[in-house]
Amino acid sequence: MASQKQERRLTFLATALPPIGWVVVFFLAPLAIVWAYSFGQNVSLTEVDISGTFANYARALQPLYLGIFLKSIFIAALTTLLCLIIGFPVALAIVFAEERWRPWLLLLVMLPFWTNLLIRTYALIAVLRTNGFANFTLEWLWDQGSWLMTLVGLEPLGEFTPMQLLYNNFAVVFGLVYVHLPFMVLPLYAALDRIDKSLMEASLDLGAGHLRTLFSIVVPLALPGIISGIIITFVPALGAYLTPDLLGGPDSQMIANVIERQFKRANDWPFGAALSFLLMYATFAVIALRAYLARGKSADGHGI
Amino acid sequence: MSAVDQPAPNGARAAAIKPIIGFRNISKRWGSMHAVDNVSLDIEPGEFFALLGPSGCGKTTLLRMLAGLEVPTEGHVLIDGQDMSDIPPNKRAVNMVFQSYAVFPHMTVADNVAYGLKIDRVPQSERDNRVQEALDLVQLGHLASRMPDQLSGGQRQRVALARALIKKPKVLLLDEPLSALDAKLREAMRFELSQLQQKVGITFIMVTHDQDEALAIASRIAVMNKGSIAQLGTPSDLYEFPASRFVADFIGSVNMFEGTLISDKPEEATVACPDLSPYVVHVPHSVAGQEESTVWVAIRPEKMSLHKDAETPPAVSKCPAAHNVAKGEIKEISYLGDISIFHVMLANGRLLRISRPNRSRWDQDDFTWGETVWVSWDGSSPVVLQS
Numbered sequence: 001m002a003s004q005k006q007e008r009r010l011t012f013l014a015t016a017l018p019p020i021g022w023v024v025v026f027f028l029a030p031l032a033i034v035w036a037y038s039f040g041q042n043v044s045l046t047e048v049d050i051s052g053t054f055a056n057y058a059r060a061l062q063p064l065y066l067g068i069f070l071k072s073i074f075i076a077a078l079t080t081l082l083c084l085i086i087g088f089p090v091a092l093a094i095v096f097a098e099e100r101w102r103p104w105l106l107l108l109v110m111l112p113f114w115t116n117l118l119i120r121t122y123a124l125i126a127v128l129r130t131n132g133f134a135n136f137t138l139e140w141l142w143d144q145g146s147w148l149m150t151l152v153g154l155e156p157l158g159e160f161t162p163m164q165l166l167y168n169n170f171a172v173v174f175g176l177v178y179v180h181l182p183f184m185v186l187p188l189y190a191a192l193d194r195i196d197k198s199l200m201e202a203s204l205d206l207g208a209g210h211l212r213t214l215f216s217i218v219v220p221l222a223l224p225g226i227i228s229g230i231i232i233t234f235v236p237a238l239g240a241y242l243t244p245d246l247l248g249g250p251d252s253q254m255i256a257n258v259i260e261r262q263f264k265r266a267n268d269w270p271f272g273a274a275l276s277f278l279l280m281y282a283t284f285a286v287i288a289l290r291a292y293l294a295r296g297k298s299a300d301g302h303g304i
Numbered sequence: 305m306s307a308v309d310q311p312a313p314n315g316a317r318a319a320a321i322k323p324i325i326g327f328r329n330i331s332k333r334w335g336s337m338h339a340v341d342n343v344s345l346d347i348e349p350g351e352f353f354a355l356l357g358p359s360g361c362g363k364t365t366l367l368r369m370l371a372g373l374e375v376p377t378e379g380h381v382l383i384d385g386q387d388m389s390d391i392p393p394n395k396r397a398v399n400m401v402f403q404s405y406a407v408f409p410h411m412t413v414a415d416n417v418a419y420g421l422k423i424d425r426v427p428q429s430e431r432d433n434r435v436q437e438a439l440d441l442v443q444l445g446h447l448a449s450r451m452p453d454q455l456s457g458g459q460r461q462r463v464a465l466a467r468a469l470i471k472k473p474k475v476l477l478l479d480e481p482l483s484a485l486d487a488k489l490r491e492a493m494r495f496e497l498s499q500l501q502q503k504v505g506i507t508f509i510m511v512t513h514d515q516d517e518a519l520a521i522a523s524r525i526a527v528m529n530k531g532s533i534a535q536l537g538t539p540s541d542l543y544e545f546p547a548s549r550f551v552a553d554f555i556g557s558v559n560m561f562e563g564t565l566i567s568d569k570p571e572e573a574t575v576a577c578p579d580l581s582p583y584v585v586h587v588p589h590s591v592a593g594q595e596e597s598t599v600w601v602a603i604r605p606e607k608m609s610l611h612k613d614a615e616t617p618p619a620v621s622k623c624p625a626a627h628n629v630a631k632g633e634i635k636e637i638s639y640l641g642d643i644s645i646f647h648v649m650l651a652n653g654r655l656l657r658i659s660r661p662n663r664s665r666w667d668q669d670d671f672t673w674g675e676t677v678w679v680s681w682d683g684s685s686p687v688v689l690q691s
Contacts (some may be wrong), residue, residue: 201373202406202464205394205470206420220410297678 008191038273048269051274056274063256065275072255073282075169075244076237079176083184083233084226086177091188092218109185117179121246124175135162143261175243180236184229192218212294224294231290235283255279324474324507325370326382330530332365333377339365339504341531342379347475347524352501352508354517354522358554362531363511367477370509371400384474394423399468400477403484403578405460407452413439413463414448418469438466441500458489469504476501478510482517494520495555515555519543527551543604548691552602559608559656561585561601565593566690574627575601579654586627591688600689608684609645610671611678628686630679632656632670646671648679 038057040050059065094105112120127133139160146157165171195218203213219226241256248254255275261271323346332340340362347353355363368374370381372393381388383397399420414435421431439445440464452460461481468476481497482490498521501508512518518525519539525540527534527550534554535547546552549560563577568590575585585601593599635655636647641662648656654678655680673675 041432110364196404196406198402198404198406199408201393202408202467203419204373204404205371205400206467207394207423208419210396212423217408 034273035277037270038277040270042268042270045267057273057278059271060274060278067252068258069255069278069282072238075173075176075252076234078173078241079180079237080184080230080234082173082177082182082239084230087181087184087188087229087262088226090181091185091192092278094185094189095192101297106189109189112179113182115169117242120179121175121242124178124247125166128171128174130162130164130166132165134165138163152154166247167252169248169252171249172244172252172254175247176237176240179240180233183233183236187232188222188233191222191228194225195221227290227293231286234286238283239279320350322382322385323347325380325509326385327366327370328380328382330366330369330379331377332362332369332374336412338362340369340404344379345526345533345536347507347509348506349507352498352520352521352523354525355509355511355528355552356518356522356525357513357528359513361528363513363528364479365513365532366528367400367479367509370475371398371477372396372457373400375491387681394508397474397579398477399471399473400479401461401468401481403482405457405464405481407455407460407463407467409452411452412448413444413450413452413455416452416463417466417470419467424471434470438470441469441503442466457484457486458493461485461493465500467507471504473506473509475498475509478508480511480513482512483514490517497521499504499628508548519555522647527554531625544687546687546689548600549602549689551598552687552689557605557657558602559605563599563601565591565595565597565599568595573688575599575686579602579650579652583629584627585686585688586683587686587688588683591690593688593690597690602687602689603681603685604656605645606643606661608656608658608681610648610658611680612658612671612675613678628681628683630656632677632679633671634675635676637671637673648677 036050037048039052039089040048041053041055043049051125090109092207094102094109097105125132129135139162142160158239163212165174199221200213200219203217204210238254239256240254241260244252244254245257245260248257256279259272259275259279262268262275312402319517325345325347327343327345327382330340331338339361343362343366355366365374369376370383372388372395373389375512388396393666408419411419417435417438418431421434426434435448436445439448442465444459444462444466447455447459452463455463470661478497482493485493494517497510510518510522519542522539524536524538526536529549529550533543537545539618542555542685546555546558551559553560560576561579563575563580563585564585566574566576570590571588573587573589573593575587577585593598629648630648632648632650634646635649636645638645638647643659643661646658646660649660650656658679
C-alpha cells in the first residue's frame with residue numbers, strides 16, 4: 001500500500017512540477033522582480049536601488065497620471081459597453097441561426113483571432129485614413145448626393161473634405177471594439193446557447209412580447225455569460241497598448257503607453273513598475289467584483 | 305377531412321356544440337418533409353382531448369401551431385371560432401405546459417406563477433390572491449417561495465400547470481406532460497390531471513406517445529400517423545373498433561392475420577387466413593368488403609380463450625365447426641400477477657398472444673409449457689380491417 005501511495009505521489013510530482021516550475025520561473029519571479037522595482041529608485045543608467053520608497057506610487061497618483069488612468073478606464077468601459085451592445089444581438093442571431101450555419105458564423109467571429117494584431121491594426125489604418133476606404137465611400141456618396149442635387153435643379157454640394165477618422169479617441173475606441181468584439185461574442189454565445197429555448201417559448205405563451213421576454217428571461221439567464229464577457233473584454237481593453245499607439249492621437253494615449261514609455265524612452269523602471277502594478281490592482285479589483293457577484297451561483301453551473 | 309365531415313360512431317353529439325378549437329386543412333412542411341399533412345379536426349369545449357401517435361407523427365407540431373409557436377404552411381387554426389393566422393402566441397387564449405416544464409429557473413415558484421399576470425398588469429393584491437389560489441389548486445401552496453432547483457420533477461410540473469392555468473385560458477395544452485416522471489408518479493398524475501380538468505372545467509389537449517396514458521385520461525383521442533389523423537374516437541372506439549391495421553397495432557396489443565375475404569353477406573362474413581388454415585374466421589355481420597379482396601383480421605389477446613381439448617371451442621362461439629379456432633403449443637407463459645400472457649405457437653410457427661385473468665389463486669386449468677392447446681374466440685371478437 002505504502003509503495004502505491006509513494007508511486008502516486010511521484011506521478012503527481014512528475015506531472016505537476018514542470019508547469020509549476022514554468023509559472024514560477026517565467027511568470028511569478030519576473031513579476032516579483034518588477035514588484036520589487038516599484039519600491040526602488042534609479043541610481044545610475046542601469047542600476048536600481050530597491051530602497052522601499054513609496055515615491056513611485058505617490059507620483060503615479062499625481063493628477064497627470066491619475067487622469068490618464070481614469071481616461072483609460074473610461075475608454076475600456078466604453079469599449080466594453082459598445083462590444084456588449086453590438087455583441088449581444090450578434091450572439092443571439094448565431095444562437096437562433098439554422099443549425100448548419102452556426103459553425104460558419106462562429107468561424108466568422110473568430111477569424112480575426114487568427115490574424116496578427118499588428119496586421120489587423122494596419123488594415124484598420126488603411127480603412128480609416130484620410131485617403132482610405134471609409135473616406136472613399138463617403139466621397140462617392142457625397143458625389144452621388146451632389147449629382148442628385150443638380151438633377152433636381154439645386155446647387156451642388158461643393159468639394160468633399162475627407163473626414164479625420166484616424167489619430168483621435170474615436171479611432172482608439174473603434175479599434176478596441178474591433179479587436180475585442182470576439183471576446184464578448186463568444187461567452188455571450190455560450191451563455192445564450194445554454195438557455196433552454198422552451199423558456200422563451202413559455203414566456204411568449206404566457207403573454208410576454210419579444211422585448212419583455214428578452215429582458216425578463218433571456219438577459220437574467222445569460223447574466224453569468226454577460227459578466228464573463230464584460231470582464232474578458234474590459235481587462236485586455238484596459239491594458240491595450242498597440243491600438244492606442246497606432247490609431248490614437250497625441251491626446252489619446254492610454255496607461256499602457258505611459259508604462260511603455262517609462263520602461264523604454266524614460267528608462268524609469270521603478271516608476272513604470274509602480275504604474276504596472278496599479279494597473280494590475282485595478283484588474284484584480286474587477287475580477288474580485290465579478291467573483292463577488294457570482295458567489296453561490298457556480299453551484300448550479302452557470303459560472304465560468 | 306373525414307374527421308370533420310363524417311362523425312365517428314359516437315360523433316352525433318359533436319354536431320350540436322360549437323367547437324372551441326378548429327383545425328382547417330392544416331399542413332406544415334419543412335422543405336420536403338410533411339410534418340402535418342392536411343389535418344382538419346374539431347375539439348369541443350370541456351373535452352380532455354389527446355393527440356396520440358408515435359414520435360415524428362406530427363402531434364407536437366399540431367399542438368405548437370395551436371399555441372402559435374409554429375406557423376402552418378397551409379390552413380387555418382380557429383380558437384373559439386376566431387382565425388388565429390395573424391395572432392402571435394402571446395395574444396392567444398391558450399396556454400401550454402411544456403414537455404420540459406420550462407419553469408423559469410431564476411424566479412421563485414410564486415414569481416413563476418405570477419409571470420403571466422404581471423404581463424397582464426393585474427394589480428398586486430389580486431395577483432397575490434390568484435397566485436395563492438392557483439398554487440393551492442396544484443397543492444403547492446406551501447412551496448411558494450422555493451426556487452425551482454429545490455423542487456422535484458413532479459413539483460415542477462405542478463408549477464408549470466399552475467402558471468398556465470392562472471391565465472384562465474380557453475384551452476390548456478399539455479406536451480407529453482407525464483413523460484419525464486417515474487412510473488409510479490405518472491400513474492398518480494394521470495388521475496390528478498383528469499381530476500384537475502374536471503375541477504377547472506377547461507378544455508385540455510394533451511400530446512402523448514403513450515397509448516395507456518391516452519386511454520386512461522382522454523375523453524377523445526386522435527391517433528396520428530405520418531402527419532395525418534388515422535382515427536378519431538373515444539378510447540373504447542379506438543380499442544374495440546380500430547379502423548386500420550396501424551390503429552389496431554398502435555393501441556393495445558393485437559393478433560393480426562392477413563387473409564382473403566371469402567364471403568360477405570349481411571348476416572355473416574368469412575375470412576380465410578393462411579396462418580390459421582385449415583380453420584377460417586367467421587364474424588356474424590357484414591364487413592362491407594369486396595369478396596376475394598385481401599383483408600386483415602385483428603383479435604385482441606384477452607378476447608381469445610384457451611382450451612385443453614377440441615370439443616369445447618365450438619360451444620363457446622355460435623358458429624359452424626372448424627371456425628374461429630386454432631391449434632397450437634404453449635411456448636411461453638408470462639405471469640404478471642393480475643393476468644398471465646400465453647404465447648401459443650401455431651403449426652406454421654406463427655405465435656399468438658393470449659391473455660387470461662388470474663381469477664382464482666389456484667389455477668384449475670393449469671396450462672403449462674409445451675402443452676398442446678386449442679385457442680378459440682367469439683364471432684364478435686375479430687375486427688376485419690381493409691387497410
